[in-house]
Amino acid sequence: MNQFKRSLAIAEKNIRIYYYKGPVIIFGVLIPLFLFLSFYIGRNIPIKALIPGLLGMTTFFTSTSVGPAIVPWEARAKTLERLISSPVSIWTIFLGDVISSFLFGILVSTIPVFVGLLLGVKVLNPFTLIFGVVLAAFCFASFSVLLSSYPPSNVPASSMMLSSLVKFPLIFVSGVFIPIKNLPLIGKIVSSVSPLTYFTELARYSLQGSCFFPVEIDFLALMFFNVLFFVAAVKIHERTLPQRL
Amino acid sequence: MKKEKAVEVSSLTKCFGELVAVDHVKFEVEKGEFFGFLGPNGAGKTTTIRILTGVIKPDEGNVQVLGYDVLENSIEAKQLMGVVPEMANAYLDLSAWNNLMLVGALYGVPKELRKERASKLLKEFKLYERRNCLVKGFSKGMKQKLLLCMALINEPEILFLDEPTSGLDVESRRLIIEVIQKLNKEGKTVFLTTHNIEEANQLCDRVAIINRGRIAAVDRPEKLRLKSSGLQSIEVSFDRKVDVEEVLEIEGVNKARKMGDKIKIYIDDPDAAINELVDFARSKKLKIVSLNTLAPSLEDVFLKLIKEN
Numbered sequence: 001m002n003q004f005k006r007s008l009a010i011a012e013k014n015i016r017i018y019y020y021k022g023p024v025i026i027f028g029v030l031i032p033l034f035l036f037l038s039f040y041i042g043r044n045i046p047i048k049a050l051i052p053g054l055l056g057m058t059t060f061f062t063s064t065s066v067g068p069a070i071v072p073w074e075a076r077a078k079t080l081e082r083l084i085s086s087p088v089s090i091w092t093i094f095l096g097d098v099i100s101s102f103l104f105g106i107l108v109s110t111i112p113v114f115v116g117l118l119l120g121v122k123v124l125n126p127f128t129l130i131f132g133v134v135l136a137a138f139c140f141a142s143f144s145v146l147l148s149s150y151p152p153s154n155v156p157a158s159s160m161m162l163s164s165l166v167k168f169p170l171i172f173v174s175g176v177f178i179p180i181k182n183l184p185l186i187g188k189i190v191s192s193v194s195p196l197t198y199f200t201e202l203a204r205y206s207l208q209g210s211c212f213f214p215v216e217i218d219f220l221a222l223m224f225f226n227v228l229f230f231v232a233a234v235k236i237h238e239r240t241l242p243q244r245l
Numbered sequence: 246m247k248k249e250k251a252v253e254v255s256s257l258t259k260c261f262g263e264l265v266a267v268d269h270v271k272f273e274v275e276k277g278e279f280f281g282f283l284g285p286n287g288a289g290k291t292t293t294i295r296i297l298t299g300v301i302k303p304d305e306g307n308v309q310v311l312g313y314d315v316l317e318n319s320i321e322a323k324q325l326m327g328v329v330p331e332m333a334n335a336y337l338d339l340s341a342w343n344n345l346m347l348v349g350a351l352y353g354v355p356k357e358l359r360k361e362r363a364s365k366l367l368k369e370f371k372l373y374e375r376r377n378c379l380v381k382g383f384s385k386g387m388k389q390k391l392l393l394c395m396a397l398i399n400e401p402e403i404l405f406l407d408e409p410t411s412g413l414d415v416e417s418r419r420l421i422i423e424v425i426q427k428l429n430k431e432g433k434t435v436f437l438t439t440h441n442i443e444e445a446n447q448l449c450d451r452v453a454i455i456n457r458g459r460i461a462a463v464d465r466p467e468k469l470r471l472k473s474s475g476l477q478s479i480e481v482s483f484d485r486k487v488d489v490e491e492v493l494e495i496e497g498v499n500k501a502r503k504m505g506d507k508i509k510i511y512i513d514d515p516d517a518a519i520n521e522l523v524d525f526a527r528s529k530k531l532k533i534v535s536l537n538t539l540a541p542s543l544e545d546v547f548l549k550l551i552k553e554n
Contacts, residue, residue, distance in 0.1 A: 013339065017338045077334065078332045081295075082330070082348075085299060085328045088351055245295075
């Protein structure tokens with residue numbers, strides 16, 4: 001519990017420092033909006049059908065917007081050494097980083113939901129939506145911290161560039177713009193290894209009442225990715241930290 | 246009575262690739278002691294202090310801080326430490342106050358106590374008026390004072406200070422030194438790395454001299470000075486200019502150096518050397534204007550040990 005409180009202090013620090021920085025606004029808020037508009041404008045698709053995709057993309061981009069840059073930023077500013085010389089475990093430090101991204105992801109993901117409600121979209125399964133957003137935001141936040149773990153660069157721009165190389169392709173294979181059921185077989189197979197797929201599925205189920213995979217599978221897959229990403233992030237960072245200090 | 250140890254280090258070794266930064270270092274620091282860790286740049290001081298504070302892991306050896314193994318029980322050990330690292334590392338995008346609140350929280354200091362201590366420390370270090378300003382606008386002296394405040398927010402039992410006064414203005418340096426001395430008087434153990442020999446001489450109960458990763462000597466500054474044979478010197482001034490080469494021919498003179506209108510002569514036996522000098526002056530029809538015997542300075546000892554090492 002003591003260590004968890006210290007994680008919250010690290011999360012509070014991250015929110016104070018990093019969530020006003022340019023890359024967060026660009027990668028977290030503007031890019032999902034522009035991607036959505038570029039897909040929507042000029043097509044004859046009802047907006048209701050796009051809200052689950054927009055929600056998935058927004059939660060994904062906001063939860064992963066700052067995570068890849070925190071460790072390189074802190075290593076370069078020599079503040080990482082301050083954290084490591086404090087009585088906190090490696091788990092505590094990275095849990096703090098994940099919590100801040102998680103909270104930011106949850107907060108911004110409410111925007112497409114409200115936009116949808118204003119446009120007449122009905123939330124058919126509110127609890128599925130809430131649990132889905134919570135699980136997905138934590139999963140994506142852990143994923144973002146994992147993205148900065150290797151290679152152990154202390155240049156935030158390099159880390160952000162590498163993370164973009166991974167993040168953007170995921171958007172196109174996770175049922176954000178085209179529902180999974182409409183994808184060819186190879187698309188379905190590829191999409192099944194993306195955590196974003198399962199959240200987009202849950203969002204589609206919550207807002208449209210149907211989805212390709214059973215809801216239980218979506219939840220289980222997200223839980224699996226949560227554990228996998230967080231444990232992998234901490235373990236890899238633990239190994240690479242000496243190279244950053 | 247056996248004194249309790251604040252720091253116990255044995256066989257400490259750390260390599261960075263081919264470079265052996267710390268090579269089987271062994272020393273102990275007693276509780277309440279003011280311990281200096283002296284060495285030239287690149288000697289291994291910062292690597293040693295980073296191992297002691299749990300920032301990096303050694304390749305070999307044991308480190309105990311206040312009875313806790315820094316590798317096995319690092320959280321318990323760190324809980325009792327206050328650390329001022331060599332590089333300024335307060336969060337520049339946070340205010341002084343928020344930096345202190347963060348560090349207090351990381352040490353588990355309850356919120357109200359954290360606020361109380363932060364106010365007291367900021368007032369003591371004359372930063373209270375600027376408490377809500379971002380640290381990025383602080384001068385080097387202010388940042389260094391803030392780092393010391395951050396190191397003291399948990400009221401540590403042992404303070405690790407890595408070159409805390411390096412590059413500071415006189416006023417900031419004096420304030421920091423006064424506070425550290427006061428804390429030591431109150432019973433806190435202080436581990437200070439520095440390359441400022443005079444500072445170590447004035448402050449430390451004992452010093453360790455490290456060079457190329459190896460400990461060259463550990464002792465009280467005064468004892469180190471007295472132990473160093475061949476470093477005692479005589480400063481002599483004649484009524485006329487005398488060549489250093491002539492002085493070097495005097496029996497018992499190891500080394501001679503011109504220092505303004507004086508000549509500093511390094512000898513083993515001051516008594517015999519004075520007699521020889523008097524004979525020399527008579528033979529050259531010189532008058533001795535002044536003659537002082539000098540004990541070796543810590544700087545002399547330091548340079549000698551570094552050369553030998």
